[in-house]
Amino acid sequence: MSRLRLKIAMSLDGFVAGPNQSVQNPLGIGSMRLHQWAFPLAVWRAMHGLEGGEVNESSRVVEESLANIGATIMGRNMFGGHPGGWNPAKPWNGWWGDNPPFHHPVFVLTHHAREPLALRGGTTFTFVTAGIEAALEQARRAAGGKDVSLAGGAKAAQQYLAAGLVDEMEINLVPALLGSGERLFERVGDGLHGFELMRTVAAPGVTHFKFAKA
Amino acid sequence: MSRLRLKIAMSLDGFVAGPNQSVQNPLGIGSMRLHQWAFPLAVWRAMHGLEGGEVNESSRVVEESLANIGATIMGRNMFGGHPGGWNPAKPWNGWWGDNPPFHHPVFVLTHHAREPLALRGGTTFTFVTAGIEAALEQARRAAGGKDVSLAGGAKAAQQYLAAGLVDEMEINLVPALLGSGERLFERVGDGLHGFELMRTVAAPGVTHFKFAKA
Numbered sequence: 001m002s003r004l005r006l007k008i009a010m011s012l013d014g015f016v017a018g019p020n021q022s023v024q025n026p027l028g029i030g031s032m033r034l035h036q037w038a039f040p041l042a043v044w045r046a047m048h049g050l051e052g053g054e055v056n057e058s059s060r061v062v063e064e065s066l067a068n069i070g071a072t073i074m075g076r077n078m079f080g081g082h083p084g085g086w087n088p089a090k091p092w093n094g095w096w097g098d099n100p101p102f103h104h105p106v107f108v109l110t111h112h113a114r115e116p117l118a119l120r121g122g123t124t125f126t127f128v129t130a131g132i133e134a135a136l137e138q139a140r141r142a143a144g145g146k147d148v149s150l151a152g153g154a155k156a157a158q159q160y161l162a163a164g165l166v167d168e169m170e171i172n173l174v175p176a177l178l179g180s181g182e183r184l185f186e187r188v189g190d191g192l193h194g195f196e197l198m199r200t201v202a203a204p205g206v207t208h209f210k211f212a213k214a
Numbered sequence: 215m216s217r218l219r220l221k222i223a224m225s226l227d228g229f230v231a232g233p234n235q236s237v238q239n240p241l242g243i244g245s246m247r248l249h250q251w252a253f254p255l256a257v258w259r260a261m262h263g264l265e266g267g268e269v270n271e272s273s274r275v276v277e278e279s280l281a282n283i284g285a286t287i288m289g290r291n292m293f294g295g296h297p298g299g300w301n302p303a304k305p306w307n308g309w310w311g312d313n314p315p316f317h318h319p320v321f322v323l324t325h326h327a328r329e330p331l332a333l334r335g336g337t338t339f340t341f342v343t344a345g346i347e348a349a350l351e352q353a354r355r356a357a358g359g360k361d362v363s364l365a366g367g368a369k370a371a372q373q374y375l376a377a378g379l380v381d382e383m384e385i386n387l388v389p390a391l392l393g394s395g396e397r398l399f400e401r402v403g404d405g406l407h408g409f410e411l412m413r414t415v416a417a418p419g420v421t422h423f424k425f426a427k428a
Contacts, residue, residue: 012385012423013399013406014228171226173387175414175423177399177406185227185391192227192391200389202416209226209389 002140003167004073006150006157007065008184009034009206010173015181016154033176037205038062047101057203065170070143072102073135075156076110079125096123105142107135109156132159154182161191169195169211216354217381218287220364220371221279222398223248223420224387229395230368231291247390251419252276261315271417279384284357286316287349289370290324293339310337319356321349323370346373368396375405383409383425 010016011034018031038044042053043062080095100106100123107126114127126142128135139148150160160166171184185192195211224230225248232245252258256267257276294309314320314337321340328341340356342349353362364374374380385398399406409425 012387014397173226173421175411175425177409177425179402179404179406183228188393190393192393195391197389200416200421202414202421207387207414207416207421211389211391 002070002143002145003147004136004150004160004165005065005069005147005168005170006152006160006166007170008152008157008172010171010184011176011178011181012173013177013179014183014185015178016152016157016184017182018178019180030176030178031181033178034172034174037172037174037203049099057201058206058208061170061172061201061203061208065149068146069104069149070146071104071139072106072149072151073139073156073160074106074108074151075153076108076112078151078153078156079106079108079110099123105139107139107142109135132156132163132165136160136165154184157184158187161188164191164193166191167213169209171209171211173207173209174205175207216284216357216359217361218350218364218374218379219279219283219361219382219384220366220374220380221384222366222371222386224385224398225390225392225395226387227391227393228397228399229392230366230371230398231396232392233394244390244392245395247392248386248388251386251388251417263313271415272420272422275384275386275415275417275422279363282360283318283363284360285318285353286320286363286365287353287370287374288320288322288365289367290322290326292365292367292370293320293322293324313337319353321353321356323349346370346377346379350374350379368398371398372401375402378405378407380405381427383423385423385425387421387423388419389421 008016015031016034037058040054041059041062042055043059045051045053099120103122105124105126107128109132110127111129112127113129116127117125126138128138136148150157150166194213196214198210198212201208222230229245230248251272254268255273255276256269257273259265259267313334317336319338319340321342323346324341325343326341327343330341331339333339340352342352350362364371364380408427410428412424412426415422
């Protein structure tokens, strides 16, 4: 059965985005530190069309997180805000460039209806205004039997967790202290019930914890 | 110079005590899981007068956390509540038994004035009603040049962090999800500013992160 797999980086003090999120800085202040462990990796570079890079304990975690994924769901901030405000005459393509690293259908949770956006490399962004369950249903259909990745951000993750719809969580814990921002584990109610730790991987600058529901 | 060193166990979702803390269950529901990594260790057993036990990657972290400590500060819940309510005619000795594992002066933050309590093995509990700075001053004096350990719980840790008085933090991160309870990193304001990661130790059932201010 197709599983919904959350993959997210979190600071030791529990934040997945820093304070003062904005269109100019959708991750918030300081939170680029949550992702720096990934940038030198060969597997990350290959996703972004770059050669070379390192192999370390994180490599197989990233490879595992990419395996058997047929579609991705993300919140609107993660797709990218609209600089200068929403303007249907000048729709833009988010933060991801002409050839986004997904190479499969991506479903964006938003309140703004918009035509799907097909880009190079097999990535299509579909904008879903009917809520998280509708987005999951569409993503599952698009995934054709494979799993669905939930890429964040905080609010999207919280909503799916609270609804009990997440089957697996890969928490990439970075020992940074952001001090404030958007917490992952807030407003999730009983949504964490039933998760069991599957494995822990210690790697340079990050510890990977995988949880799954039985 | 004598440093204030916080040592605390935290769940992956950020809690240092579970929900429904009470006199009967001062750690709250489920939070015994935060400490289970320590119980099999020879160094932990020796502190509690027990023989045998395991040696693993956590052993040197625990040894390090005990080294050069001359006094301990703790919150009142950690000393132990008063079953049936506070009764000066029947003062009790907290959760720690006749021979507590500290073997040095311990300062308990409380609103109830009380005579010091000297127990076997060199542990004396002194009850401080004048606030966190007074407790730190007394603990520093008692430590005679050694460091002071801040043993928790959540509220005591938050207060010292918020006041910028903590010099070092040993966070024993346990990949459990408590879902609710008392968070460590809440109401700390800018108190985390200046902490740098000193080292990470991956061990069975726990990851140890040490932060210090320069």
